[in-house]
Structure formats: C-alpha cells, structure tokens
C-alpha cells in the first residue's frame with residue numbers, strides 16, 4: 001500500500017490547523033505521546049497501517065488512554081464541546097416530559113441511558129420525572145468510559161438508589177432507551193471513491209506524524225453499503241471521501257434484538273442518506289473538537305480531542321427495521337422540543353430578569369435553525385409499542401428517510 005499523494009494530508013495544512021488551536025499543556029502532551037506509542041505498536045503489528053475505524057476506536061476508547069477513557073474534562077464550558085443537556089437543564093426536563101406517557105404504558109418503568117457523558121441528562125430527567133410523579137423503577141447507564149462513570153456517580157448522588165451502571169446491553173429487556181450524541185461518537189470507516197474503485201482510508205506513521213493512506217476495503221459490507229448509497233443518490237464525484245458507520249448500524253441491530261417492548265430515542269446531528277451523501281459533501285463529515293474549536297483533522301492531538309461523524313439516519317432506520325423495530329418518529333430537535341412543551345417549561349421558569357434571559361437564550365440555542373434546532377434530529381424506534389409523542393406531531397420527516 002503506497003501513500004497516495006492526492007490523499008496524504010499536506011504538512012502545511014496540519015501546521016496551520018495546529019497553529020490555530022490552543023497548545024496542550026505538558027501533562028496532556030505526555031499523555032498523547034503514550035497513546036501515539038500504543039497506536040504505533042498496533043500499526044507495526046498490522047503491517048504498517050491501521051484502518052481509520054481502528055485508529056478512531058483506539059484514539060477515543062483505548063483503556064486508560066483514549067479521549068473518552070482518560071481523565072480530561074471533555075464536556076461543558078471547561079472541556080472541549082457542549083451537548084444539549086450541558087446547554088440547558090430545560091432540555092432534560094423536556095425530555096422527561098416527553099417520555100413520561102410512555103413510562104406509564106410499560107409494565108416496568110425502566111429507563112436505560114447509553115453514553116451518559118457527565119450525567120447531566122440523567123440527573124435532569126430523574127429530577128423532572130420525580131417532580132411530575134413518574135419516578136422510574138430503575139435507571140441504568142451503559143457507559144464505556146470508566147472516567148465518565150465516576151463523574152456520573154458524583155452527579156447522580158441524590159438518585160443513587162435508582163441508578164445502576166451496566167457494561168453491556170441487558171440480555172432481554174423492556175423500557176425506554178435514551179442515546180444523546182452517542183452514535184456520532186462511534187468509530188466510522190472512512191472510504192474514498194476514485195477511478196471506478198472504492199478504497200478505504202488507513203492511517204500510517206511517517207517521520208513524526210500520522211498520515212493517510214488509501215488501501216483495500218477491510219469489509220465487503222463497505223462496498224455493499226456504498227453501492228446502496230450510489231443507488232439512492234446517484235454517481236459521486238472523483239476523489240469523494242466519506243464515512244460509513246457500520247458500528248452504529250450493528251449497535252442498533254443488537255439493541256433491536258434485545259428490546260422486547262419499548263422505545264429507543266436517538267438524538268444526534270445528522271441527515272437522511274440523500275443529504276449526507278450529497279455530491280458536494282466531498283470530504284465527508286468527520287469533525288474534531290478541542291477546547292471549543294472545531295476542525296477536520298483527526299490525526300493530530302491524538303487522545304486529546306473528540307472525533308465525531310454525523311449520523312446517516314436512513315441507515316439507522318434500515319437497521320432498526322431489520323431488527324424488527326418500527327420507525328415511529330423522525331423530526332428535528334427544534335420541532336421535537338417545541339412539540340414536547342419546551343416553551344411552556346420556559347414560561348414556568350422562576351428567577352430574576354437576568355436568569356430568565358439566560359434560559360431564553362438557552363432555548364434559542366437548542367431550537368434556532370442556525371444553532372442546534374435543524375442539524376440535530378430525534379428518531380424514535382419502537383418495538384411492540386404504539387407511541388403517541390407530541391414531539392413528533394408538529395413535523396413528521398419520516399417520508400424523507
């Protein structure tokens with residue numbers, strides 16, 4: 001596999017990106033060097049390169065060293081990025097109100113949150129459910145990161161009797177599953193289309209840095225998926241680079257098989273297949289976050305920055321259908337929250353004028369189209385459960401999937 005000069009990241013671009021970002025302190029640099037050393041060992045064992053999927057998996061989740069596994073702050077103002085539950089407590093309260101009628105229709109009031117970050121959403125949902133007399137029987141959290149588990153336990157002390165942590169999905173269960181910005185943190189395969197052939201993007205080491213290489217597909221599923229994308233959207237231009245998230249598809253499939261009755265509520269940034277694989281989106285959607293700066297180079301600041309890709313919601317719907325689930329709702333975050341009573345919650349907020357203004361600004365960030373309102377979508381996947389969630393009534397986008 002020879003380095004493709006078209007595809008190898010230009011050193012000048014890397015230096016420009018690094019120059020625009022805050023410099024990590026010495027401890028962070030040392031931490032990153034340890035992860036780089038582990039990645040280079042893996043590269044050597046694999047014959048000199050790793051698929052980007054494996055690189056991303058280790059960069060984010062290598063035990064004790066990956067971005068999510070290690071101890072840096074990550075979420076919130078003092079971290080690298082802000083999610084909806086970190087933006088406003090009204091978000092989690094609104095979500096609690098949205099799921100309350102569903103909880104009542106289940107024989108067991110069980111909630112499972114996947115990838116709970118700081119625990120802010122779990123705390124907000126449990127506070128609100130308790131306030132509206134709908135406390136669940138139990139609230140499980142499935143979290144890969146030992147560091148985040150510890151933070152969540154601290155945040156959830158007042159609900160300690162209800163909350164427990166899981167390492168894997170329960171074998172068979174019924175309940176409500178919440179996953180806020182989890183799919184975007186799963187490792188993706190990166191592929192490149194050119195000269196009539198689909199290749200995969202690999203990562204190698206050259207001189208003093210990681211570089212891109214093109215190579216053969218590591219799974220025949222990538223070709224199948226790409227063919228079905230081209231069937232749907234038409235020919236893609238020469239040099240088109242994009243991602244395929246097989247891990248998220250598999251995860252939905254597994255969850256769908258284990259869920260006996262209930263709802264999986266996915267909230268994430270992403271598009272339908274048509275929009276995702278638009279011919280003009282020639283570099284895909286990979287994005288990195290480091291101290292509130294976003295850039296597109298996942299090969300730098302290894303272990304110190306978040307790496308994400310947008311979600312192809314059509315693929316999530318296909319996977320759910322294959323696992324015997326139904327797609328019972330798909331809409332924008334703005335329509336979901338407004339339909340679920342966000343403005344009514346805002347009107348009830350107590351406090352002085354400056355606090356009221358702060359809450360109003362948070363609601364704007366959650367709902368305005370140029371902020372999180374349009375890019376973020378909410379999808380409800382159900383099993384043996386008719387749902388009536390007002391959040392999906394205002395704008396039903398299922399036809400666009």
Ligand SMILES: C[S@@+](CC[C@H](N)C(=O)[O-])C[C@H]1O[C@@H](n2cnc3c(N)ncnc32)[C@H](O)[C@@H]1O
Nearest residue numbers: 068083115116117142143144145180181182185
């Ligand atoms: C971007 S953070 C979002 C955190 C939180 N849900 C929020 O919205 O603030 C992604 C979270 O997903 C977790 N995660 C990623 N893949 C996962 C998986 N397969 N199972 C469980 N958690 C996962 C990460 O450890 C992290 O907590």
